[in-house]
Amino acid sequence: MADVSLAFLWHQHQPYYPDDLTGENPMPWVRLHGVKDYYGMLLHLMEFPAMRCSINLVPSLIEQILQYTEEGRSDRFLDVSRINADNLEEAEAVFLLDNFFMANPHHMILAFPRYGELYQRRGLGRCSGQEALRRFNSRDLRDLQVWFNLAWVHPIAVAQDPFLSGLVTKGKQFTEEEKHLLLDKHLEILKKILPLHKKLQDDGQIEITTTPYFHPIVPLLLDKKFAREALPQIQLPSYQASYLDDAKVHFQKAIDQYKSIFGVAPTGMWPSEGSVCQPFISLAESFGFRWIATDEEILSASTHGDVSRDSHGYVRNPHKLYSAYRVHDSGKGINIVFRDHALSDLIGFRYQHNEPEAAAQDFLHTLSEIGKSINSDKPALVTVILDGENCWEHYPGGGVDFIRALYRKCTSTPNVHSVRLGDYLAHNPPTNNLDHLFAGSWINHNFAIWVGHEEDNTAWDLLHKAREYLKTKDAFSFNELLQKAWREIYIAQGSDWFWWYGDDHSCAQDELFDELFRRHLKNVYAFLGDIPPIELDRPIRKKGARNIHTLPRSFLEIRIDGLPRFFEWLTAGHYACQGERGTMAMTTRGPLRDIYFGFNLKKLFIRIDCTADAKQALKQFHQIKIGFLEPAGHQVIIDISNQEKISFTHLLAGKEVAASIEIALQKVVELSIPFEILDVNENQIISFYVEILENGLGRDRAPREGLISFSRPTRDFEQIMWDV
Numbered sequence: 001m002a003d004v005s006l007a008f009l010w011h012q013h014q015p016y017y018p019d020d021l022t023g024e025n026p027m028p029w030v031r032l033h034g035v036k037d038y039y040g041m042l043l044h045l046m047e048f049p050a051m052r053c054s055i056n057l058v059p060s061l062i063e064q065i066l067q068y069t070e071e072g073r074s075d076r077f078l079d080v081s082r083i084n085a086d087n088l089e090e091a092e093a094v095f096l097l098d099n100f101f102m103a104n105p106h107h108m109i110l111a112f113p114r115y116g117e118l119y120q121r122r123g124l125g126r127c128s129g130q131e132a133l134r135r136f137n138s139r140d141l142r143d144l145q146v147w148f149n150l151a152w153v154h155p156i157a158v159a160q161d162p163f164l165s166g167l168v169t170k171g172k173q174f175t176e177e178e179k180h181l182l183l184d185k186h187l188e189i190l191k192k193i194l195p196l197h198k199k200l201q202d203d204g205q206i207e208i209t210t211t212p213y214f215h216p217i218v219p220l221l222l223d224k225k226f227a228r229e230a231l232p233q234i235q236l237p238s239y240q241a242s243y244l245d246d247a248k249v250h251f252q253k254a255i256d257q258y259k260s261i262f263g264v265a266p267t268g269m270w271p272s273e274g275s276v277c278q279p280f281i282s283l284a285e286s287f288g289f290r291w292i293a294t295d296e297e298i299l300s301a302s303t304h305g306d307v308s309r310d311s312h313g314y315v316r317n318p319h320k321l322y323s324a325y326r327v328h329d330s331g332k333g334i335n336i337v338f339r340d341h342a343l344s345d346l347i348g349f350r351y352q353h354n355e356p357e358a359a360a361q362d363f364l365h366t367l368s369e370i371g372k373s374i375n376s377d378k379p380a381l382v383t384v385i386l387d388g389e390n391c392w393e394h395y396p397g398g399g400v401d402f403i404r405a406l407y408r409k410c411t412s413t414p415n416v417h418s419v420r421l422g423d424y425l426a427h428n429p430p431t432n433n434l435d436h437l438f439a440g441s442w443i444n445h446n447f448a449i450w451v452g453h454e455e456d457n458t459a460w461d462l463l464h465k466a467r468e469y470l471k472t473k474d475a476f477s478f479n480e481l482l483q484k485a486w487r488e489i490y491i492a493q494g495s496d497w498f499w500w501y502g503d504d505h506s507c508a509q510d511e512l513f514d515e516l517f518r519r520h521l522k523n524v525y526a527f528l529g530d531i532p533p534i535e536l537d538r539p540i541r542k543k544g545a546r547n548i549h550t551l552p553r554s555f556l557e558i559r560i561d562g563l564p565r566f567f568e569w570l571t572a573g574h575y576a577c578q579g580e581r582g583t584m585a586m587t588t589r590g591p592l593r594d595i596y597f598g599f600n601l602k603k604l605f606i607r608i609d610c611t612a613d614a615k616q617a618l619k620q621f622h623q624i625k626i627g628f629l630e631p632a633g634h635q636v637i638i639d640i641s642n643q644e645k646i647s648f649t650h651l652l653a654g655k656e657v658a659a660s661i662e663i664a665l666q667k668v669v670e671l672s673i674p675f676e677i678l679d680v681n682e683n684q685i686i687s688f689y690v691e692i693l694e695n696g697l698g699r700d701r702a703p704r705e706g707l708i709s710f711s712r713p714t715r716d717f718e719q720i721m722w723d724v
Contacts, residue, residue, distance in 0.1 A: 001371050001372050001374070001375070001415075002371050002374040002375070002376045002377075002378065002379055002380045003371060003379040003380070003415045003416070003417065004367045004368075004370060004371045004379060004380050004382055004415060004416045004417070005379040005380065005381050005382065005417055005419045005424050005428075006367060006382050006384070006410060006416055006417065006418050006419065007053070007054065007337070007381060007382065007383045007384065007418075007419050007420070007421045007424060008053035008054065008384050008385075008418065009053070009054040009055070009056055009209065009270060009293060009339075009383065009384070009385040009421065010041055010053065010054070010055050010056065010385075010386070010387075010388030011056045011058075011270055011385060011386065011387050011388060012033075012037070012038055012041075012055060012056060012057050012058065012061060012387075012388050012389055013056075013058040013060075013061055013211070013215060013387070013389070014029055014030045014033065014058065014060065014061045014064065015060060015214070015215060015494045015495075015496035015497070016060040016063070016064065016214055016491045016494060017029070017030070017064065017075075017516065018064065018067065018073070019516075019519055019520075019523070020484065020487070020488075020523070021523045021526055021527065023073075024076070025073065025074065025075040025076065026075070026076045026512060026516070027075060027076075027077075027509075027512070027516075028075045028076070028077035028078065030061060030064040030065060030068070030075075031068060031075060031077075031078065031186060031190065032077075032149075032152040033389045034065060034068075034186075034189065034190045034193055035152060035153050035154065035157070035185075035186050035189045035190065036152050036153060036154045036389075036392070036393075036398065037154070037388060037389035037390075037392055038065075038193050038388075038389065039154055039157060039189050039190075039192060039193055039196075040154030040155075040156055040157065040392070040398065040400075041055070041388050042193070042196045042197065042200065043154065043156045043157065043160075044156070044400075044403050044404070044407060045200060045205060045206065045407075046200075047156075047404065047407070048407040048408065048411055049205065050411040050418075051205070051407045051410060051411050051418050052205060052206070052418040052419050052420050052423070053206055053207075053418060053420065054206065054207040054208070054209055054268065054420055054421050054422070055197065055206050055207075055208055055209070055388065056208075056209045056210065056211060056270040057197065057208055057209075057210065058210070058211045058215050059210060059211065059212075059213040059214070059253065059254045059257050059258075060213060060214050060215060060491075060494065062194065062257060062261065063257070065190055065193060065194060066194075068187060068190050069187065069190050069191045069194075076095075077099065077100075077148075078183065078186075080092055080095055080096060080145075081145045081148070081149055081179070081183055082179075082180065082183060084176055085138040085139070085141045085142035085145060085176070086138045088138070088141060090133070093133055093136070093141055094129040094130055094133060095129075096129075096141055096144055096145065097122055097129035097132050097133060097136065097144075098128075098129040100144050100145070100147075100148035101118075101119055101122060101124060101148070102148075102508070103148070103151055103152065103393065104393040104394055105119065106629075107393060107394065107395065107396050107397070107398070108151045108152075108393055108398075109151065111396075111397075112147060112151065112168070112171070113171065114143055114147060114171045114172040115144075115147040115148075115151060118136075118140060118143065118144050118147065121135050121136070121140075122135075139173060142174055142176070142179060143172050143173070143174055145179055146167065146174040146178065146179050146182060149179075149182055149183060149186065150164070150167055150168065150182060153185070153186075153189070154398060155397055155398045155400050156400060157189060161185070163181060163185070164182070164185060167182060194261055197262075198261065198262050198263070201262060204420075206420065207268060207420035207421060207422045207423070208258075208262055208266070209266060209268040209269055209270055209421075210254045210255075210258050210266045210268075210269055210270075211254065211269065211270055211271065211272050212247065212250035212251055212254055212271070212272055213249070213250040213251075213253040213254045213257070213490065214250060214490050214491050214493060214494040215272040215273075215494045215495050215496065216246075216247070216250055216272055216490075216493040216494060216495060217272055217273060217275045217441070217447060217450050217451075217495050217498075218247050218250070218271060218272065218275060218277075218280055218283070219275050219276065219277035219280060219439050219447065220275075220447060220450060220451055221242070221243040221244070221246055221247045221250075221493065222242055222243070222244055222247060222277065222279055222280075222283075223240070223242055223277075224236050224237060224240045224451060224460070225240065226277045226439040226447070227439075227446065227447040227448075227451050227452065229277075229438060229439040229440070230301070230438070230439065230440050230444075230445055230446035230447070231446050231447075231448060231452065234448070234451070234452040235452055235454075235457065236451065236452070236457065237451065237456075237457040237458075237460035237461050237464070238457070238461050239460070239461055239464035239465075241464065243467070243493070246489070246490060246493060247283065248283075249490060250490065250493075251283065251284075251287045252287070253490075254266070255287060255288070265288055266289070267288070267289060267290045267291065267422055268289065268290065268291050268292070268293075268421055268422050269284060269289050269291075269292045269293075270292070270293050270385065271284075271292055271293075271294065272495050273441045273442055273443070273449075273450075273495050274293070274294040274295045274298070274339070274385075274441050274442030275294075275440070275441040275442075275447065275495075276292065276294050276298060276336075276437055276438075276439065276440070276441075277437065277439035277440075278329050278436060278437050278439070279329060279330075280292075280329075280437070281327055281328065281329035281332065281333070281334050281437060282329040282330040282331075282332040284334055285329075285332040285333065285334045286332065289334060290334065290335060290422070290425070291324075291334060291335035291336065291337065291421065291422065291425050292334060292335075292336050292337075293336070293337045293338070293339060293383060293385060293421070294336065294338060294339070294441075294442060295338060295339050295341055295385075295440075295441070295442035295443075295445065296321055296338045296339060296340060296341055297341070297440070297442075297444065297445035298338065298437070298438050298440050298442075298445050299320075299321065299325075299338040299434075300445070301438035301440060301445045302434050302436060302437055302438040303320070303434075306320065307320045307321050309342070312620065313342055315373075318370060318373045318374055318380075319373075319374045319375075319376060319380070320432070321338060321340070322340075322370060322374060322380035322381050322382055323380075323381060323430070323432050324336070324337050324381055324424070324425055324428065324430040324432070325337075325338075325430050325432045325433065325434050326430045326432065326433050326434070327433070327434040327437050328433075329437075335425050335429075335430055336434070336437070337381060337383045337421060337425075338383060339383045339384065339385040339442065340382055340383060340384060341442070343363070343366060343382065343384050344384050344385055344386040345386075346359075346362075346363060346366075347363070347384070347386060347391065347406075348386045348387065348391045349391070349704060350697075350698060350699065350700075350701075351363070351395075351402060352391070352394045352395045352396075352399070352402075353691065353698040353701060354697050354698055356401035356402040356404075356405045357401075357405050358696065358697060359402055359405070359406075359697065360402060360405035360406040360408075360409050361405075361409065362697055363406060363409075364409045364410070364413050364416065367382060367413075367416055368413075368415070368416075370382055371415055371416075378428060379417070379424075379428070381419075381424055381428070383421070385442075394705060448504070449498070449499060449502070449504050449505070450495055450498040450499065451498070452502075453501060453502030453503065453504075454502075454542075455501035455502050455540050455541060455542060456498050456501045456502050458501075458540050459497060459498060459501055459517060459540055460498075462518070462521055462535065462536065462540075463489070463492050463493065463521060465533070466488075466489060466492070466521045466524045466525070467489050467524075469524065469525065469530075470482075470485055470486060470489060470524055473485070473528060481527045481528055482527075482528065484523075484527045485523070485524045485525075485527040485528055488520045488521065488523040488524045488527070489524060491520045492517060492520040492521055496513070497513060497514075497516070497517035500513040500514070500541070501514070501540060501541065510541055511539065511541060513541075514539050514540050514541040515539075517540070518536045518537075518539075518540070521536055522536050548575065548703055548706055548708075549573055549574060549575035549595075549703070549708055550573050550574045550575075551573045551710055552571060552572055552573045552597070552598040552599065552710065553571040554571040554717075555598075555599065555600045555601070555713070555717065556568065556569070556571065556572060556598035556599065556600060556605050557600060558598075558605045558607075558670060558672065560662040560663065560664045560670045560671065560672055561664045561666065561670065562614070562615075562664035562665050562666025562667060562668055562669065562670055563666060563667055563668070564607070564609065564667055564668045569596050569598070569607060571598070572596040572597060572598040572605070572607070573596065573597045573598060573708070573710060574594065574595070574596055574597075575594065575595040575597075575702060575703055575708055576593075576594055577590075577592045577593055577594060577595070577700075577702045577703075577704070589611065590692060590699055590700025590701075591610045591611055591612075591617040591618055591621070591692060591699075591700055592608065592609075592610060592611075592690065592692065592700045592701075592702045593609045593610055593611050594608075594609040595607070595608060595609075595690055595702050595703075595708065596609070597708060597710070599675075599710075599712070599713055601713065601715065602674060602675060602676075603672045603673065603674055603675065604672065604673045604674075604675060604678070604686070605670070605671070605672050606626065606669075606670070606671050606672075606673070606688075606690070607668055607669065607670050608624070608668060608669035608670075608690055608702075609668050610668070610669075613666070613667045614665055614666065614667060614668050614669050615665055615666055615667070618640050618665070618669075618692065619640070620694070621640055621692050621693065621694045621699060622639070622640055622641070622693055622694055622695065622696075623637055623638060623639060623640060623692075623693040624637075624638040624640060624669065624690070624691075624692060624693070625637055625638075625690070625691040625692075625693055626638075626671075626673070626688055626689075626690055626691075627688060627689050627691060628678065628686065628687065628688045629687045629688070629689075629707055630684075630685045630686055630687040630707075630709070631678055631679055631680055631684070631686070634677075634678055634679075636661060636671070636673065638663055638665075638671070640665065660674055660677075661673050661674075661677075675712055680712050681712065682712050682713070682714045683711050683712065683714060684711065684712050685709060685710075685711055686709065686710055686711070686712060687707040687708065687709040688707060688708055689701060689702065689703060689707055689708065690702045
């Protein structure tokens with residue numbers, strides 16, 4: 001049995017939002033994640049001085065923090081927040097109603113009664129901001145200005161500050177003075193973030209790593225054909241020139257910034273999106289980096305499957321995954337470590353639905369099992385890498401109870417030692433070598449998110465044309481405006497713009513991301529006094545944000561036998577379990593594949609399809625849970641091993657009742673639930689999710705975020721659908 005060296009690397013990242021030509025910044029996310037996550041993660045570490053980890057700060061994020069704290073810059077959301085609610089123009093008030101509920105509804109809005117009241121009154125999805133405005137007076141709008149900005153402050157920061165905690169207690173009828181003091185607190189917190197990172201680094205508690213400056217997919221800058229190593233048939237952009245010089249600029253700018261803030265040169269790097277290729281090694285080494293990190297699937301592909309997972313998710317040859325490696329290119333070598341994507345996804349996507357102590361204990365139990373699987377005197381290196389920002393809004397209370405439980409157990413469990421990655425590699429130099437580093441990212445060991453789709457390729461081609469235009473101006477390299485134009489090219493090479501193109505990810509701000517990408521390319525021309533090509537005025541994004549699920553189109557009559565009869569479910573609503581959280585992606589997959597749902601006048605029907613026959617796919621799990629948030633408090637629990645053991649519970653009433661629920665588990669899971677036991681009337685909203693449990697802990701859930709929602713039908717439902 002080996003000891004476990006646990007290496008967390010929290011990735012903190014935002015793309016470059018501001019328009020340097022106009023000075024406008026339409027996005028608030030640097031500020032809001034700053035006062036919540038970037039600061040909050042440091043507060044957690046200060047609570048546990050024995051905890052060691054690495055934190056990756058993307059340079060484009062750092063630059064924007066400094067713009068707030070040293071240059072006095074703002075953002076559109078902050079500007080509208082500062083306007084006196086009595087003096088809001090109609091367009092500004094509508095902006096509030098359309099944008100100031102951009103937070104997790106269950107954990108960041110409904111958790112606060114007044115914010116929840118305003119949310120319900122807004123009626124998102126049922127009417128426009130313009131239509132809702134008549135239901136809001138200036139007092140309501142001021143409270144909304146306050147609550148949006150207050151809900152985004154980290155809970156520990158709120159608890160430590162009497163003024164902030166006093167605002168929470170007061171709850172409503174805030175004054176203009178209180179609002180401005182809150183917004184000033186935002187800037188006070190932002191000013192603490194970088195100095196506190198430096199202090200924790202200098203104290204030896206954290207290691208700070210970096211990423212190429214504007215977060216580009218470096219292998220695609222070097223040669224877009226690297227995408228074909230994983231996907232030989234992928235359609236590439238029309239222009240495939242190498243941008244090696246640009247990649248070098250991203251590296252050098254990151255190093256220069258790092259030295260100016262943290263006083264030393266960086267030694268570790270998380271490549272943008274974990275994206276690597278063979279030439280990345282010599283490039284990183286030439287800039288002085290000693291180690292990089294990427295995903296375990298890159299190791300699997302690099303070893304031709306020697307390191308992989310079986311059908312149950314267990315690692316084959318675990319001693320090879322939980323080790324560091326040395327990889328060489330062109331006579332230069334660098335150390336490389338590989339993230340355990342299953343453990344990373346547990347924190348990013350699974351544990352939010354579980355009781356914090358139980359989730360933290362499950363994590364430590366998994367670490368213990370890893371240690372038992374390895375027979376070595378050398379500690380097993382378990383590398384956990386995920387966003388340090390986006391997942392916490394999906395946890396109750398901002399994840400505070402879970403992180404505290406996790407850090408407490410990580411610093412008190414024998415044979416588990418939290419480490420900084422650089423320290424581990426210094427004390428345990430790699431003895432394993434990789435002959436070739438497979439070209440890919442942390443998502444499915446390929447680059448399909450960022451290239452290959454028609455929209456992605458269009459964006460790359462427009463970027464190339466702007467770059468070629470700029471090259472014709474190189475004779476004027478002394479010109480400061482030319483340097484600003486090149487900076488716009490580097491900004492447009494950031495991974496985030498391509499993340500939102502194609503059909504992989506979607507969010508409410510798709511159109512704005514598209515507009516920002518094209519604006520950066522327009523600025524290339526505008527800085528030099530030329531008119532941008534008209535094609536940059538045309539949106540690249542061809543469709544809006546996708547719906548989370550479809551809705552039933554007619555009444556169903558289902559024979560509950562666990563056999564997927566096509567025509568029975570032909571007009572059902574459908575949810576595909578592909579993970580809808582736009583800012584994050586999950587690499588591990590649970591057993592759930594599709595959820596179908598529908599009804600007749602008396603019953604709700606639900607069908608659960610798995611990645612294999614349901615009876616086989618679910619045999620290692622214990623229960624299926626159907627949880628209802630509307631009507632609140634109802635849940636159905638099905639014992640997988642004994643389908644006759646069904647409980648229907650009304651949690652709010654604190655009782656369990658017998659119910660005429662039918663269930664069958666064969667090739668699929670089918671069940672029917674009478675509407676009468678849900679206590680819902682016609683046209684009343686029903687919202688539910690499906691969850692797979694093992695020892696009481698959630699192992700998969702659909703939808704992974706959000707709910708499946710519909711209205712109980714009336715008798716004329718089919719006639720209405722036909723008329724539509």
